[in-house]
Amino acid sequence: MDNNNIPRTVPIQSATFSNPTNAEIRRAAATGIYDIRGGGAKRRVPHFDDLLFLGASVSRYPLEGYREKCETKVTLGTRFAKKPIELDIPITIAGMSFGALSGPAKEALGRGASAAGTSTTTGDGGMTPEERGHSTKLVYQYLPSRYGMNPNDLRKADAIEVVVGQGAKPGGGGMLLGQKISDRVAEMRTLPKGIDQRSACRHPDWTGPDDLEIKILELREITDWQVPIYVKVGGTRPYYDTALAVKAGADVVVLDGMQGGTAATQDVFIEHVGLPTLACIRPAVQALQDLGVHREVQLVVSGGIRTGADVAKALALGADAVSIGTAAMIALGDNDPRWEDEYQKLGTTTGAYDDWHEGLDPAGITTQDPDLASRLDPVEAGRRLRNYLKVMTLEAQTIARACGHNHLHNLEPEDLCALTMEAAAMARVPLAGTEWYPGKAGF
């Protein structure tokens, strides 16, 4: 038999040792350093895409799309604050730092959010005058590092967000690498220029929930009980974290799932720690309901919100509002195909660029390089963000009307079904075509 004519086995790639996996092994072997990147979990996890709305039929009647009102306003901080935050839409901009983002990018976020009638949020590193000036409603993050933290800025805030954790790295701190530490960033953080800035993983002056209660008391005393106090947690134990935040006196709980982004942390952290956003919402809502404070203590959900459908689904599961970070950056111009040639030079491609910590962002958003930063026009980028927020709101309203609701907050779990068993279990809504979800008794 001619050996050349023997049928050969087709080369089969290992599902376990895939090319990306092997590439990471080689990279680790060559450098001795774990991979650091920005963004949130890239792996496929059960998400809002696995839910569908049922829409109106004989048993429910819809509202007329362009004739009948569907309200979108939301008020955050009604529990204790003298001045709760009133938003026109239930979509807020998540905390992103000046340092991680350029000054123009922060300005654009403020412009876009303000034009859409919603709030934006500071980040690690403090509040810049540009950001305050362009944000009608600004939430001031109170972080473990306390970089740039001062009582003057605290009093300028419309709300305070005590950050316990975030979805990309619950239990972890941060790192802003030296190449992004410009003179201004270094001065704001009281650190030498060019060093790698570590952000602590837990607060320096409190540890458990009993301490948090006293910390919140102090913040309220300093701000005359005027502004709402949010507590932000990464999604890990949402029932207990929500309950403890309520016990500690939070006005608002911000819950960030693992698809929520970060400026920089270890890839292994992003992909292997935390819960998918979908799995966080119902336990958190359950905690609020068990404590009798659902809607009195508002729940803001973040991590992978992209469309009005995602907004509507999060609200239907019991959230009061959502928050966007990665999507807002894309609206500004992050990962835009117009920069493909430059992404290629950086060894990546449009949609996959996530080395935000290196400060080389062709779109001029995640950089402190003045030339790169000048590529972003904050007025135009702010307009894009405003448009995007408006579209998301219109999409959510479209769905709510179709389900017969005159306010986005009237969306409810009964409007939903799930496409997969996993999503049904996490969202606690029936598998499509059934009345059952995993964990539901009596079927």
Next chain:
Amino acid sequence: MQTYNLEADGLRGLNTALQAQNENVTEESWEVNNPKGSHAVAVGLNAPIKVTVNGSTGYYCAGMNQQAHVHVKGSVGPGVAENMMSGVVEVEGDASQYAGATGHGGLLNIKGNASSRCGISMKGIDIVVHGNIGHMCAFMGQSGNLVVLGDAGDALGDSCYEARFFVRGSVKSLGADCIEKEMRPEHIEILKDLLERAGADAKPEEFKRYGSARQLYNFDVDNAQAY
């Protein structure tokens, strides 16, 4: 002199009255009686006033202080003068954990001992402790001076940046990247000024100086065991 009975009249009234001085100083001298371990006493002040607290306080006494001189005639709970920006906070007794945490400026003068994590993440504050300090003090200290007339506990200055530490007594152990450094004339001057301002009976020459070796400023895998 304005006198306030904290037990009878409540915390909100006290801080409201004191913070009203931020806008317009109408009374420069205040006395607070019966604090009885209350939290958040005299927080958020931003005026050149003198507040004397007759007794011990709980968490976060004089938190985020600016300009004011807060004098506690007792001991203080965790986080005294946390994130202080300026002014003086003086404690006659002992201080619990995190004294002066993240402080940006001003002088925290503790006549007794300070517990663990004193000066954690300090960002410019000056802290003088007349007694001893506990473990992990000045962890990630960025800027400012921590002066200890007594002894320091384990892991002093762990992962510190540019903060300076002056210790007269023993140091049980130094934290990662913290080393003993040469005491140069400019440091003697800094220390002399701080000791005078704190009313401390000690000579600068009796102290040793510690600070960052600056080996962990940029990540290096060969230092991984230190992280």
